[in-house]
Amino acid sequence: MSLTIGQRIVLGFALTLTLVALVAAGGYWALRHTTQSYDSSLQARRRLLAPALRAESEIRAANVEHLRYLLDGGEEYVTGKATRVAYTKALIDSIASAAPEREQRPWQQVDSLTDAWSLAADEAAAARRLGNVAEANRIRTSRVQPFREQLDERIGERVEWARNFSDSVATEGGGTSSAAQRGLIIGLVIALIAGGAAAYILTRSINGPLQETSAVISSSAAQILAATTEQAAGTNESMAAVAETVATVDEVSQTANQAAQRAKAVAESAQRSAERARQGRKAVEDTTIAMRAVEGQVGSIAESIVSLAEQAQAIGEIITAVSDIAEQTKLLALNAAVESARAGEHGRGFAVVAAEIKSLAGQAKQSTIQVRQILGDIQRATSAAVMTTEQGTKQVALATNQMKQMGETITGLAETAADAAQASAQIVASAGQQAIGMEQIRQAISNIHDATQQSLTATRQSEQAAMDLNRLGLRLTALVGGKVAAGRAYAD
Amino acid sequence: MISDANAAHVLLERRARALAVPLAAHVTVQGDADGAFSLLVFRLSEERIAIALDHIIEVHRPSGLWPIPGALAPVVGVVAWRGRVLTVLDVAHGRSGAVVVGDSTRILVMGDRRASFGIVADEVEDVLQLHAHQIGPVDDVAPARRDIVRGVTSDALIVLDAAGLVARFATPN
Numbered sequence: 001m002s003l004t005i006g007q008r009i010v011l012g013f014a015l016t017l018t019l020v021a022l023v024a025a026g027g028y029w030a031l032r033h034t035t036q037s038y039d040s041s042l043q044a045r046r047r048l049l050a051p052a053l054r055a056e057s058e059i060r061a062a063n064v065e066h067l068r069y070l071l072d073g074g075e076e077y078v079t080g081k082a083t084r085v086a087y088t089k090a091l092i093d094s095i096a097s098a099a100p101e102r103e104q105r106p107w108q109q110v111d112s113l114t115d116a117w118s119l120a121a122d123e124a125a126a127a128r129r130l131g132n133v134a135e136a137n138r139i140r141t142s143r144v145q146p147f148r149e150q151l152d153e154r155i156g157e158r159v160e161w162a163r164n165f166s167d168s169v170a171t172e173g174g175g176t177s178s179a180a181q182r183g184l185i186i187g188l189v190i191a192l193i194a195g196g197a198a199a200y201i202l203t204r205s206i207n208g209p210l211q212e213t214s215a216v217i218s219s220s221a222a223q224i225l226a227a228t229t230e231q232a233a234g235t236n237e238s239m240a241a242v243a244e245t246v247a248t249v250d251e252v253s254q255t256a257n258q259a260a261q262r263a264k265a266v267a268e269s270a271q272r273s274a275e276r277a278r279q280g281r282k283a284v285e286d287t288t289i290a291m292r293a294v295e296g297q298v299g300s301i302a303e304s305i306v307s308l309a310e311q312a313q314a315i316g317e318i319i320t321a322v323s324d325i326a327e328q329t330k331l332l333a334l335n336a337a338v339e340s341a342r343a344g345e346h347g348r349g350f351a352v353v354a355a356e357i358k359s360l361a362g363q364a365k366q367s368t369i370q371v372r373q374i375l376g377d378i379q380r381a382t383s384a385a386v387m388t389t390e391q392g393t394k395q396v397a398l399a400t401n402q403m404k405q406m407g408e409t410i411t412g413l414a415e416t417a418a419d420a421a422q423a424s425a426q427i428v429a430s431a432g433q434q435a436i437g438m439e440q441i442r443q444a445i446s447n448i449h450d451a452t453q454q455s456l457t458a459t460r461q462s463e464q465a466a467m468d469l470n471r472l473g474l475r476l477t478a479l480v481g482g483k484v485a486a487g488r489a490y491a492d
Numbered sequence: 493m494i495s496d497a498n499a500a501h502v503l504l505e506r507r508a509r510a511l512a513v514p515l516a517a518h519v520t521v522q523g524d525a526d527g528a529f530s531l532l533v534f535r536l537s538e539e540r541i542a543i544a545l546d547h548i549i550e551v552h553r554p555s556g557l558w559p560i561p562g563a564l565a566p567v568v569g570v571v572a573w574r575g576r577v578l579t580v581l582d583v584a585h586g587r588s589g590a591v592v593v594g595d596s597t598r599i600l601v602m603g604d605r606r607a608s609f610g611i612v613a614d615e616v617e618d619v620l621q622l623h624a625h626q627i628g629p630v631d632d633v634a635p636a637r638r639d640i641v642r643g644v645t646s647d648a649l650i651v652l653d654a655a656g657l658v659a660r661f662a663t664p665n
Contacts, residue, residue, distance in 0.1 A: 036542070325554075327595075327596075328553075330616075331551055331598070331616075334551040334616055334619065335550050335551050336531065336534070337532075337545060337619045338545050338548045338549070338550060338551060341530050341544065341545030341546060341548075342545070342548075342549075351530070351619075353620060354619075358618075358619065362618075459599055
């Protein structure tokens with residue numbers, strides 16, 4: 001159970017006070033009980049023993065009065081005797097009423113014996129009054145004296161009882177007083193032991209944690225002192241850094257202004273680029289339309305050239321036929337020449353014709369060769385034209401595709417330029433905001449500088465407070481009897 | 493480089509005189525009255541060859557030439573001519589490989605009065621009139637061919653001995 005020091009002190013004092021209170025209560029009880037015992041003893045003596053002794057005395061006095069009457073015959077003795085008997089009976093009644101119940105019967109017997117003695121005495125007195133002394137002596141001897149002896153014995157027993165009773169009450173009170181004394185001594189010893197134990201435990205329970213606490217306070221104070229010292233150094237560095245940051249912020253602010261100006265220039269350039277891009281896109285669209293027209297025309301040219309190639313092929317076939325005819329003609333001319341030669345002189349004229357025919361055939365052959373060469377040139381040119389046309393078609397298609405891509409590129413470029421213009425405008429706006437922000441940052445850093453200065457002051461105050469706390473911890477450690485750790489005495 | 497036209501003419505004339513050698517004694521020329529006779533000029537292999545028209549029956553355009561296995565040179569095969577089978581000779585010198593029949597390939601059907609054999613020609617060029625003095629001796633011709641060659645002209649035209657060929661390769665009737 002964890003208790004605070006105040007609670008522990010209160011608990012220790014409460015325990016001690018409780019023990020003291022118990023001892024005092026015991027003493028009070030014993031004293032009261034002793035007082036009561038003595039009171040009871042005194043009451044017993046006053047109510048029992050004193051009346052018993054008085055009654056015994058009164059009975060003896062009444063007997064004396066009776067004996068005087070018997071001797072002198074004075075009536076005053078009879079009256080004295082009656083008064084004393086009455087007084088004795090009153091005493092007996094008071095004793096009987098005050099005595100314990102078990103003593104009431106003996107006292108009633110005493111009362112009965114008193115009555116019997118008084119009656120016998122009266123009879124003796126009556127005899128004396130009559131002058132019968134002998135009778136009176138006989139009655140006294142035979143009746144009054146036995147009753148007198150019994151009564152004395154009974155009263156003596158009761159007086160002894162009352163004495164013993166009062167003594168026993170007094171003895172009881174004395175025993176109670178001794179017990180109370182012993183109890184008080186024991187209680188005092190216990191209280192002293194308990195108080196010492198409580199003081200020891202209280203001291204230990206308070207002093208131990210207090211020592212630890214003071215040690216912790218001293219250590220913590222030393223650590224706080226070191227930390228505050230480092231913090232002070234760090235705050236100095238922070239101030240230097242803040243100063244550098246202020247300079248940097250100024251440079252950045254200037255850079256931001258330059259960036260804003262350049263962004264403005266870029267925005268204007270981007271707008272011009274966007275305008276050029278729109279013009280370029282228009283030119284590309286016109287070029288695309290023109291390229292499509294060229295593509296159609298090239299297609300027509302290709303069809304024409306293909307038709308021309310087919311016709312050239314037909315011409316080649318015709319030339320082949322003509323060449324074959326020329327070859328056949330040449331062969332016929334040769335055979336005609338052979339026949340004319342075999343005909344001798346008669347065939348000379350025919351040989352001339354055959355030579356002419358052969359010459360014509362040769363010319364025709366030569367012409368067909370030339371035509372074939374020309375036709376070959378035409379076919380090669382046609383093929384080249386076809387290939388060129390196909391390449392042109394492909395190039396036109398490629399150019400159209402490239403123009404399309406160029407258009408898309410220019411469109412994208414225009415969009416990019418527009419985006420760039422917009423972004424540049426945003427950059428201009430952002431640069432303005434950045435300049436404002438940099439000014440705010442500069443102001444904030446100035447505030448940070450002031451706050452750092454204040455923090456430095458506060459840190460120094462904290463350092464001083466930590467030194468005071470360290471000193472206080474050392475003092476507290478010395479007060480609680482702890483040992484001061486080495487290196488903690490910063491305050492001194 | 494000859495710059496002067498007269499100098500060139502003189503040079504050509506000297507060359508012509510140097511080439512104008514007398515005709516060989518064994519060569520018989522059967523020509524016209526003015527001594528000119530007609531020759532059919534054809535090209536065979538790398539040579540230009542001429543043969544007199546007197547012994548040519550026909551210049552034939554063959555549809556094919558079928559070689560004869562085991563035949564000895566100059567026989568190279570046979571052709572079909574007007575329902576007959578004619579033996580075809582190759583008078584070229586040192587031809588390597590078989591004769592290839594092309595569009596310009598012709599068969600000169602030879603014979604005295606009746607076709608006897610054929611001579612293959614890669615291409616028939618022309619009919620040429622020559623005089624006997626234009627034909628030189630056969631000294632430059634290979635010895636194995638001298639019995640079928642009549643002579644060689646100044647422009648390296650080999651003139652075959654048509655009568656000798658017919659006499660040698662004509663088949664009996």
